[in-house]
Amino acid sequence: MAKHTSVETGSEKRCFGGTVGFYSHDSEATGTRMNFSVYVPPAASEGPVPVLYYLAGLTCTEETFQIKAGAQRYAAEHGLILVAPDTSPRGVGNPGEDEDYDFGTGAGFYIDATREPWSENYNMYSYVSRELPEVVAAGFPADTERQGIFGHSMGGHGALTIALKNPERYRSVSAFAPICNPSEVPWGEKAFSGYLANRSEWRDHDATEIVRAKPLEHHILIDQGMDDEFLEEQLSPDAFEAACRESGQKLTLRRHPGYDHSYYFISTFMEDHIEHHAQALVE
Numbered sequence: 001m002a003k004h005t006s007v008e009t010g011s012e013k014r015c016f017g018g019t020v021g022f023y024s025h026d027s028e029a030t031g032t033r034m035n036f037s038v039y040v041p042p043a044a045s046e047g048p049v050p051v052l053y054y055l056a057g058l059t060c061t062e063e064t065f066q067i068k069a070g071a072q073r074y075a076a077e078h079g080l081i082l083v084a085p086d087t088s089p090r091g092v093g094n095p096g097e098d099e100d101y102d103f104g105t106g107a108g109f110y111i112d113a114t115r116e117p118w119s120e121n122y123n124m125y126s127y128v129s130r131e132l133p134e135v136v137a138a139g140f141p142a143d144t145e146r147q148g149i150f151g152h153s154m155g156g157h158g159a160l161t162i163a164l165k166n167p168e169r170y171r172s173v174s175a176f177a178p179i180c181n182p183s184e185v186p187w188g189e190k191a192f193s194g195y196l197a198n199r200s201e202w203r204d205h206d207a208t209e210i211v212r213a214k215p216l217e218h219h220i221l222i223d224q225g226m227d228d229e230f231l232e233e234q235l236s237p238d239a240f241e242a243a244c245r246e247s248g249q250k251l252t253l254r255r256h257p258g259y260d261h262s263y264y265f266i267s268t269f270m271e272d273h274i275e276h277h278a279q280a281l282v283e
């Protein structure tokens with residue numbers, strides 16, 4: 001399926017009348033080989049279709065979403081391409097890169113690092129928001145004028161911040177259990193102090209701070225499980241909700257009793273998220 005010359009196809013499988021594929025390429029942004037997965041719906045055989053990017057959480061790869069989220073059925077129904085990148089560069093060799101699940105490999109946090117040695121390769125913001133869309137446009141039947149983005153946990157933080165910083169590039173955004181206020185919680189403090197050279201940079205990567213200053217015109221959908229094991233210590237949906245109220249950002253934040261942080265929670269509400277994006281992306 002991929003026509004871009006530098007993109008290598010790992011595998012492609014038929015799925016709901018379309019194709020799930022796994023690909024890799026040499027990335028300029030990270031200076032490493034990067035993996036990503038793409039679901040192409042049956043409607044793409046008629047012409048270019050909108051693209052929805054999914055950013056996964058800590059410890060995940062480009063595979064997690066495709067095998068656990070149950071999104072392809074709904075993307076096939078609405079005619080959306082789904083793209084899921086890996087969550088970090090791999091095999092860079094920085095000291096400490098593979099010591100913790102919440103920093104380094106599998107934990108790129110979708111920011112461009114400014115602290116050495118991470119700044120050389122950990123440029124997931126540029127990779128996801130600039131380079132990957134170009135690779136997708138060159139190799140897949142994608143209408144890049146119609147892009148949306150969503151994600152989970154660390155990837156929910158990535159989706160919110162990338163959408164808020166690039167309103168002209170993304171017409172829709174949603175998140176499952178996002179890290180809403182990373183500057184104020186242990187996961188975010190560890191990532192930002194490791195990847196960013198100065199504390200003054202933190203607020204530029206914090207969705208709660210960004211939305212307070214510069215809301216989007218379109219409305220944001222967030223689902224949060226109330227039995228999520230990370231809710232109290234790491235996620236801060238109340239802070240994000242308060243910032244949205246302050247700035248006039250339209251937000252639907254749904255709190256679901258009994259649901260945890262897992263892909264059982266994500267797959268339960270996936271249909272609603274795909275519909276949310278389809279309303280904005282499919283004319």
Ligand SMILES: N[C@@H](CCC(=O)N[C@@H](CSC=O)C(=O)NCC(=O)O)C(=O)O
Nearest residue numbers: 057058059060101152153154155262263
């Ligand atoms: N203690 C766990 C933590 C890893 C974890 O729970 N990862 C979540 C995302 S958390 C925020 O970004 C995840 O999506 N895991 C993959 C899955 O299939 O559930 C550990 O050590 O692994």
